[in-house]
Amino acid sequence: MASLEIDALNKTYGSVRALRDMTFDVRAGEIFGFVGSNGAGKSTTMRIVLGVLAQDSGEVRWDSAPLGPDTRRRIGYMPEERGLYPRMKVGEQLVYLARLHGMDTAAARASMERWTETLGIEERRGDEVLKLSLGNQQRVQLAAALVHEPDILVLDEPFSGLDPVAVDVMSGVLREQAAAGRPVVFSSHQLELVERLSDRVGIVRAGSMVALGGIDELRTTEHRRWAVDGPPDSAWAAGVPEVRVLESSGTTTVVEAAGTGPDEVDQAVLRAALAAGPVREFSLVRPSLTELYRDVVAADVPAEQVETEEGAA
Numbered sequence: 001m002a003s004l005e006i007d008a009l010n011k012t013y014g015s016v017r018a019l020r021d022m023t024f025d026v027r028a029g030e031i032f033g034f035v036g037s038n039g040a041g042k043s044t045t046m047r048i049v050l051g052v053l054a055q056d057s058g059e060v061r062w063d064s065a066p067l068g069p070d071t072r073r074r075i076g077y078m079p080e081e082r083g084l085y086p087r088m089k090v091g092e093q094l095v096y097l098a099r100l101h102g103m104d105t106a107a108a109r110a111s112m113e114r115w116t117e118t119l120g121i122e123e124r125r126g127d128e129v130l131k132l133s134l135g136n137q138q139r140v141q142l143a144a145a146l147v148h149e150p151d152i153l154v155l156d157e158p159f160s161g162l163d164p165v166a167v168d169v170m171s172g173v174l175r176e177q178a179a180a181g182r183p184v185v186f187s188s189h190q191l192e193l194v195e196r197l198s199d200r201v202g203i204v205r206a207g208s209m210v211a212l213g214g215i216d217e218l219r220t221t222e223h224r225r226w227a228v229d230g231p232p233d234s235a236w237a238a239g240v241p242e243v244r245v246l247e248s249s250g251t252t253t254v255v256e257a258a259g260t261g262p263d264e265v266d267q268a269v270l271r272a273a274l275a276a277g278p279v280r281e282f283s284l285v286r287p288s289l290t291e292l293y294r295d296v297v298a299a300d301v302p303a304e305q306v307e308t309e310e311g312a313a
């Protein structure tokens with residue numbers, strides 16, 4: 001099945017190096033969460049995919065072929081800066097956008113009706129966009145990305161500013177789109193949401209991809225921690241080589257293996273705990289995406305990026 005490949009993109013704005021060899025792929029039928037701090041390069045990458053911005057080098061491919069204007073027309077894009085006509089009515093605007101993408105009037109109208117219903121804004125079809133709340137404007141923006149029935153979805157912060165019900169509606173739509181075999185890439189700073197929704201996640205720092213994979217994959221490779229519910233204090237853990245106590249509360253002790261540690265360190269932990277008393281629970285503690293993100297993003301940023309960004313400020 002076709003996938004969207006972002007291959008070694010580089011982009012410089014004056015003295016700011018926004019992308020350095022940005023590389024990842026979004027596979028057919030998957031939701032890819034694109035995360036990174038402000039200014040990391042997410043919007044720049046998405047704009048290059050859309051062709052609204054040109055890269056200095058690198059390539060974007062769909063189904064192994066470089067992306068051209070025809071394929072780009074098959075992308076549903078939600079730009080960060082949003083792009084609706086504020087004085088145009090919601091329904092007319094969506095029909096107009098669908099027509100621009102080549103749909104005939106009847107299909108455009110049917111698609112507008114379907115998406116406004118799915119997104120809960122059918123009552124607002126006759127209203128000018130600027131009269132809508134911010135959250136409803138965002139629902140219209142998603143409808144605008146979907147109304148021409150695209151094959152690929154590229155959404156820049158689609159969840160920002162949405163209430164929990166709207167987040168659920170939007171998440172449901174993204175899941176359905178992926179289930180229909182489309183690659184879906186979205187950026188967000190809401191890491192719990194990204195963790196819940198994404199099949200794979202890419203963490204960007206200073207214009208490069210620094211961690212990439214399924215959530216479980218990322219969580220198991222970075223940390224080796226165990227929670228033990230058993231002996232009443234954590235003294236038993238002191239004697240286990242290469243292990244330190246992270247937390248201790250009541251009968252629960254959380255320990256971490258130093259470095260990668262030997263493979264059988266979990267067995268050594270369990271044996272030490274059992275030697276001190278009965279163990280009721282022994283489990284691997286997996287870090288959340290937020291913890292992983294902090295570890296990865298807080299690592300040193302290349303000096304060049306810091307200098308150029310300060311220089312540009």
Ligand SMILES: Nc1ncnc2c1ncn2[C@@H]1O[C@H](COP(=O)(O)OP(=O)(O)OP(=O)(O)O)[C@@H](O)[C@H]1O
Nearest residue numbers: 013016018036037038039040041042043044045309
């Ligand atoms: N039009 C532009 N002119 C000059 N510099 C720009 C321009 N657009 C982006 N940049 C710079 O490029 C870098 C990457 O910005 P980009 O908007 O891609 O980041 P982002 O990851 O989307 O950030 P955010 O999470 O804040 O939206 C930043 O240093 C930014 O200041």
